[in-house]
Amino acid sequence: MDKLNIYKLFNEHIKLGKVLLDEPMKKHTYFKIGGPADVMVLPGNIEEITKAIRICKENNIDYYLVGNGTNLLVTDKGIRGVVIKVEKNLSDIKVEGTKIIAQAGSLLSVVSKAALNHSLTGLEFASGIPGTLGGAIAMNAGAYGPEMKDVVTKVRCIDREGNIKEYTNEEMNFSYRHSRVQEESLLVVEVELQLEKGNYEEIKKYMDELTEKRTTKQPLHLPSAGSTFKRPEGDYASRLIDVAGLKGLRYGDAQVSDKHCGFIVNLGEATSEEVLHLISVVQKTVKDKFGIELEPEVKIIGER
Missing domain, CATH: 3.30.43.10 (Uridine Diphospho-n-acetylenolpyruvylglucosamine Reductase, domain 2)
Known part of the structure; x- marks a missing residue:
């Protein structure tokens, strides 16, 4: 057709x-x-x-x-x-005691703000992570230690046949930047989070500290897809890329960020091919120098 x-x-x-x-x-x-x-x-x-x-x-x-x-x-x-x-049309958020039930199109930052407004602690780490709650569940997003798997109790998904299914935390097969959603190409539609009662001022202070850390260390002023590579076991992709001398490396309008080597950024009119070329150069250089294979965290889709 x-x-x-x-x-x-x-x-x-x-x-x-x-x-x-x-x-x-x-x-x-x-x-x-x-x-x-x-x-x-x-x-x-x-x-x-x-x-x-x-x-x-x-x-x-x-x-x-x-x-x-x-x-x-x-x-x-x-x-x-x-x-x-799936985004704005599925963004309802409900707070029931220490639980938050939110639709998958809700922005993670908005869900975190809802937790703050109800003095609920446990989701501070997610306050500065861009993207929707559904995407965060799919890749088990995390920052500074905690991950989504630490607060999720139930996830409602639609499978490849269009059927709605519900999974517990254990059934989601969460691991580093991975979940059952990726394994079975599911679509998250609603998530239940279990948080704890906390102190509003303390929660806000911690969220502000994390925001400050992100804005000073990450190239948030330029378009990117966040961390380009997954963290290799026992090390950090950004450290390896920096030591390999690739900070600031540019191909067309794609660049290994000179602020945080873990990000490839779009300086203006970068193409997908330029970004993919940089990814391959970084992977080859790091493999040649350290014997470590960097795996992309960014999801690549479309006709090649």
């Missing part, structure tokens, strides 16, 4: 959300990089998400599930098929 017919098909079924044709992915990633998606669907609720997935399955249409694109690098040729984007 060609993209125009796919577009028409989804317009017949998606009423609360939006359907976009040839949508530039650079508008939907923090990297500000990426060619067009044939069709992008912005579902209005959980029912429309399941409907969109089933339409793709029934018509053998390739599809990709994305949040707000914080750790995404889309290729310059873009994405063939359908992108189902």
Whole structure:
């Protein structure tokens, strides 16, 4: 089925959300990089998400599930098929005692603020992590030690067949930057977090300290996908890249940040190919010098 017919098909079924044709992915990633998606669907609720997935399955249409694109690098040729984007339309947050029940499109920073407003401690580490709660669960996001797995009790997901399933913390198979979501290409729709009662001023002070640490050490003023590489066992990717002499290395408008070597940043009009070239140079140099294979943390999708 060609993209125009796919577009028409989804317009017949998606009423609360939006359907976009040839949508530039650079508008939907923090990297500000990426060619067009044939069709992008912005579902209005959980029912429309399941409907969109089933339409793709029934018509053998390739599809990709994305949040707000914080750790995404889309290729310059873009994405063939359908992108189902879950963000603002699924952002309800409820606080029940020491529990927070939030939809997957909620920004992690907003969920953390809700915890602060109710004097709940345990989520401070996530206050400065960009992206949605769903994306944070998918990759078991963490910072300065704690990870999402430390506070999650239940996760509701939609599987590849469009069925809603619920998993406990143990069933999520959390590990470093990994979860069951990645294993089975699930889509997170709602998360239950268990926090503890704390002191508002102490929680706010800690969050402010972490914010200060991020803003002074990370290149937040430039587009990127966050940490480009996963942390190798017993070391840090940023340290290895720095010692290898790659700080500030530039190819086109892609650059190994001269502020934090763990980030590859977009200086203006960087292409996916430029970023991928830098990733390969960094990987080869670090492997040659230290015998360590750096694994990308950034998710790369699209036609190559």
